[in-house]
Amino acid sequence: MKIKYHLIKEEKNTKARLGKIETNYGTFETPMFMPVGTQATVKTLSPEELKEIHSGIILANTYHLWLRPGEDVVLHAGGLHKFMNWDGPILTDSGGFQVFSLAKPKDITEEGVKFKNIYNGNQMLLTPEKSIEIQNKLDSDIAMSFDECVGFPHTREYVEESVERTLRWAERGKKVFSNERQSLFGIVQGAEYEDLRKHCVEELVKMDFDGYSIGGTAVGEPKDLQYKQVEYSCKYLPKDKVRYLMGVGDPIDLIENVIRGVDIFDCVSPTRLARHGHFLSMHGKYNIKNACYKEDFTPIEEECDCYCCKNYTKSYIHHLIRSEETFGQRLLSIHNIRLLIRIMEDLREAIKNDTILEYRDNFIKNYYHE
Amino acid sequence: MKIKYHLIKEEKNTKARLGKIETNYGTFETPMFMPVGTQATVKTLSPEELKEIHSGIILANTYHLWLRPGEDVVLHAGGLHKFMNWDGPILTDSGGFQVFSLAKPKDITEEGVKFKNIYNGNQMLLTPEKSIEIQNKLDSDIAMSFDECVGFPHTREYVEESVERTLRWAERGKKVFSNERQSLFGIVQGAEYEDLRKHCVEELVKMDFDGYSIGGTAVGEPKDLQYKQVEYSCKYLPKDKVRYLMGVGDPIDLIENVIRGVDIFDCVSPTRLARHGHFLSMHGKYNIKNACYKEDFTPIEEECDCYCCKNYTKSYIHHLIRSEETFGQRLLSIHNIRLLIRIMEDLREAIKNDTILEYRDNFIKNYYHE
Numbered sequence: 078m079k080i081k082y083h084l085i086k087e088e089k090n091t092k093a094r095l096g097k098i099e100t101n102y103g104t105f106e107t108p109m110f111m112p113v114g115t116q117a118t119v120k121t122l123s124p125e126e127l128k129e130i131h132s133g134i135i136l137a138n139t140y141h142l143w144l145r146p147g148e149d150v151v152l153h154a155g156g157l158h159k160f161m162n163w164d165g166p167i168l169t170d171s172g173g174f175q176v177f178s179l180a181k182p183k184d185i186t187e188e189g190v191k192f193k194n195i196y197n198g199n200q201m202l203l204t205p206e207k208s209i210e211i212q213n214k215l216d217s218d219i220a221m222s223f224d225e226c227v228g229f230p231h232t233r234e235y236v237e238e239s240v241e242r243t244l245r246w247a248e249r250g251k252k253v254f255s256n257e258r259q260s261l262f263g264i265v266q267g268a269e270y271e272d273l274r275k276h277c278v279e280e281l282v283k284m285d286f287d288g289y290s291i292g293g294t295a296v297g298e299p300k301d302l303q304y305k306q307v308e309y310s311c312k313y314l315p316k317d318k319v320r321y322l323m324g325v326g327d328p329i330d331l332i333e334n335v336i337r338g339v340d341i342f343d344c345v346s347p348t349r350l351a352r353h354g355h356f357l358s359m360h361g362k363y364n365i366k367n368a369c370y371k372e373d374f375t376p377i378e379e380e381c382d383c384y385c386c387k388n389y390t391k392s393y394i395h396h397l398i399r400s401e402e403t404f405g406q407r408l409l410s411i412h413n414i415r416l417l418i419r420i421m422e423d424l425r426e427a428i429k430n431d432t433i434l435e436y437r438d439n440f441i442k443n444y445y446h447e
Numbered sequence: 448m449k450i451k452y453h454l455i456k457e458e459k460n461t462k463a464r465l466g467k468i469e470t471n472y473g474t475f476e477t478p479m480f481m482p483v484g485t486q487a488t489v490k491t492l493s494p495e496e497l498k499e500i501h502s503g504i505i506l507a508n509t510y511h512l513w514l515r516p517g518e519d520v521v522l523h524a525g526g527l528h529k530f531m532n533w534d535g536p537i538l539t540d541s542g543g544f545q546v547f548s549l550a551k552p553k554d555i556t557e558e559g560v561k562f563k564n565i566y567n568g569n570q571m572l573l574t575p576e577k578s579i580e581i582q583n584k585l586d587s588d589i590a591m592s593f594d595e596c597v598g599f600p601h602t603r604e605y606v607e608e609s610v611e612r613t614l615r616w617a618e619r620g621k622k623v624f625s626n627e628r629q630s631l632f633g634i635v636q637g638a639e640y641e642d643l644r645k646h647c648v649e650e651l652v653k654m655d656f657d658g659y660s661i662g663g664t665a666v667g668e669p670k671d672l673q674y675k676q677v678e679y680s681c682k683y684l685p686k687d688k689v690r691y692l693m694g695v696g697d698p699i700d701l702i703e704n705v706i707r708g709v710d711i712f713d714c715v716s717p718t719r720l721a722r723h724g725h726f727l728s729m730h731g732k733y734n735i736k737n738a739c740y741k742e743d744f745t746p747i748e749e750e751c752d753c754y755c756c757k758n759y760t761k762s763y764i765h766h767l768i769r770s771e772e773t774f775g776q777r778l779l780s781i782h783n784i785r786l787l788i789r790i791m792e793d794l795r796e797a798i799k800n801d802t803i804l805e806y807r808d809n810f811i812k813n814y815y816h817e
Contacts, residue, residue, distance in 0.1 A: 146765070153742055154742075374523070374525075392516070393531060397487075400515060403777075404488045404493065407491075
């Protein structure tokens with residue numbers, strides 16, 4: 078079946094929404110943060126660990142899985158859920174962001190994007206149809222339309238052209254989409270131009286997607302611009318469909334964008350930060366390698382309920398990360414993802430109580446020690 | 448309390464022994480294989496995972512923990528068990544093997560071994576007293592005497608001198624040993640010379656250690672020589688004390704040395720092999736990166752009860768290891784350690800049934816596909 082989005086409640090003072098998404102692999106509440114399993118694994122973690130930190134849904138990358146192991150291997154395995162032993166919902170991206178940001182050199186035409194395979198040098202062509210074909214085979218619960226992700230800065234002229242191309246690509250992808258169990262999202266582009274965002278939303282809604290993503294963020298734009306892009310998108314998006322903001326994972330940004338009407342997020346930051354020894358907390362971001370933690374025998378956060386905080390001290394994790402032991406990265410990955418999901422839980426509670434602005438102000442005060 | 452070794456049964460046709468060791472952190476049966484937690488972590492694994500694969504005891508390295516984080520950090524944490532969140536038994540080595548094999552340049556004198564700290568270039572001196580002092584602070588359940596590990600090849604003359612030094616060092620270490628909860632083992636050296644092994648055992652037994660290690664193996668000697676060294680040691684060792692063969696982890700060697708009277712083993716091989724994509728099985732050693740596994744949707748071993756084999760296919764692990772994902776290393780580490788521990792379980796059963804020689808012959812036939 079397609080996913081079903083249920084809007085449970087709108088927060089009184091903001092655009093924040095409490096919702097619920099039903100999928101073939103279970104139901105989860107929104108707002109929700111999705112950990113990223115780039116290569117069909119959330120780096121260092123097991124599916125059981127992801128469940129334990131209440132990950133409602135995870136993301137996998139079409140670009141990476143296309144190149145390795147190849148979508149046919151995943152298809153023959155019985156789909157991504159079976160391949161990676163994850164029985165919760167999975168969202169796949171379109172591969173667009175990766176070909177635009179990782180692949181070099183690349184050549185963008187109406188047909189799609191040409192680039193060189195980084196593993197074997199082969200010429201590759203990712204088109205809207207190919208992206209959908211791969212995602213249909215991966216058999217994720219939610220697939221993304223192939224779009225052009227415009228960088229920052231850019232000219233209005235380029236964005237105008239690009240939005241039209243993204244709309245044509247969305248239509249082409251939808252036409253070949255053929256997996257009954259899967260839902261397909263359209264992607265809203267248009268940078269910081271409200272009229273372009275509005276136009277893009279209207280055209281996408283005519284095509285009637287199962288949900289909508291907000292793209293063109295997390296490409297180096299200033300924060301206030303990111304928030305505006307989200308506002309200009311959510312303002313026109315239908316209330317009865319889920320809204321996904323791509324690539325955003327900073328705690329403050331999660332809060333600000335939930336306030337603007339976003340339901341789901343993904344970002345590699347919690348696991349990437351972990352691999353570099355950074356931990357997130359309600360009181361800011363720190364580096365566990367700092368000498369001050371050498372004999373700190375307290376957990377990362379006393380109030381955190383994760384496996385890392387319940388069982389290990391900063392001193393031990395400091396030692397593991399300094400010793401380049403992957404168990405340290407694993408512990409910090411667990412904690413960092415759990416922290417973002419705890420923020421989501423807090424936000425859901427704040428939406429119920431119509432207190433999300435107080436929550437934000439308080440959070441910012443604690444996070445920046447104001 | 449000191450550990451208590453209980454000899455339960457001797458196999459009828461060989462020197463193999465079924466036993467049981469009581470410690471402050473639980474009881475385990477022997478023969479037993481110890482996974483190695485070099486830096487107070489068995490690479491990629493959690494304590495829960497080690498429990499799940501029935502690790503009765505683990506090993507930690509004095510040399511590494513001395514240099515980083517330093518024994519005082521571990522002491523202040525409340526000892527190694529608390530520091531690393533492992534509530535099972537721990538054995539620490541003396542640091543001898545590491546200073547002899549890793550540290551360069553080094554200078555061996557009667558006092559101890561001088562070498563340069565690899566992290567900061569400082570001049571370091573490891574003496575029998577220092578090794579014991581560090582281990583007393585680490586608060587492992589079983590500590591090792593500081594010995595000279597002679598390489599291969601060597602001259603009889605050098606081994607003669609070295610055995611005497613090892614005996615003097617054992618005595619010096621025993622003298623300063625001051626942790627009531629900890630047991631201390633003496634280390635049998637003497638290379639392949641039966642008279643020297645006999646002499647070394649006799650002198651150590653006079654000092655009355657809580658158990659005995661067999662050293663000078665796993666230094667590049669041929670297999671038949673290793674087995675002889677073990678025979679020449681076990682022949683003279685007291686029956687009521689546990690015997691630990693250091694650094695041996697090849698499946699066939701485990702079996703051959705249990706047959707010769709060894710109770711416990713340690714080796715980095717199962718986790719090191721895992722990190723390079725190798726898996727062990729009852730049917731030999733293989734590399735999961737091999738193209739033949741790309742679409743092999745069966746587990747590594749159908750008959751294995753480990754988390755890896757119960758939940759993942761060779762195809763998925765092939766993908767993870769090729770993609771350099773640490774979750775792949777983690778799955779193979781779980782399986783490889785479990786395989787060695789399963790062999791130990793088989794050996795204990797074979798000792799009960801007096802069928803260890805049949806077990807060995809069968810194992811070798813399967814392992815080498817004869």
